[in-house]
Amino acid sequence: MRDKRDVLLVDGYNMIGGWPGLAALSKNDLQAARDSLLERLADYQAFSGRKVVVIFDAYRVPGLGKSFTQNQVEIHFTKEKETADECIERLSYEFASSRRQIYVATSDMVEQHVIFGQGALRISARELLVQIEQSEKEVKSKIVERSESASRNTIDSKLSPEMRKMFERWRRG
Template sequence: MQQQADWRDVLLVDGYNMIGAWSELKKLADTKLEEARDRLLDMLTDYQAYSGRRVIAVFDAYRVPGIGATYKQGDVTVSFTKEKETADECIERLVRELKHRRRTIYVATSDMTEQNVIFALGALRVSARELRIVIEQARREVEVQIKEQALRPIKRNPLEDKLSLDVMLKLERLRRGDKIE
């Protein structure tokens, strides 16, 4: 069975760059780096669900021998770089690998040099500040939709509005096990 290609747009996120740029994550990372990473990944998971984009968070493991791990946290792909590979190099490699005419690739980083490189490779850049604004806006829109949905009256059976009385009576007799004429 052939697997269908995933042509969704992709958002590549320089994880530690975001943590360093977002004040609440930076403050958390000063004492609990893993919690800051998890908080970022939670926010990216929510954003991915909202936007429909495929999100890949890249974390620099340049000085950690033999890491190179990739796994899923929620629906977000988390990638720790290989030994002697920076997050920037990993992101550049992923841009080249994922580049396709049907797909737009966005890279979230505030590293100006990296922004220029990925732009030259055909990806679009998103600064840490811009990504934060987009994520917050998406969160607010979801909250509004949830509140609006909570205020709507709950319809017990939406078919009631679409079926004639005759058909509804026949269905009720069927449900009770009665004979239908």
């Protein structure tokens, strides 16, 4: 059965360059920046319900063109002599269907105009970062809420005072 979820295509290096924390990290350790991006996108995918596909430009790296899945996120390194923009255009065409909305996360203005022509919606690097930070806040608040409710004796809080007294008498024998 085909996946009918909305799809978010992410220009990986565009996000790394557009997010201040990842841009700083990439100057010292590009792999750590990629890993951090992929981890946050995996969490966002679980929260949003969108299928996330990340494309990394391997234009100057011969012999790449690999695709794999990591933490449920589909990752593509472009083929030799293929740019991330070309790969995004190809994937947005492949994913297009009447029941699926395609979103493309890039701050590249030329790419934004091309994907608009294909019916996809664009999300800038900054907008995606804001959406991800908001989802992380919501997840944290739900975790705190659940841990607080789990620490309370929920059955005891639902009992009437008479029932509590009766159970206490039984407990004491």
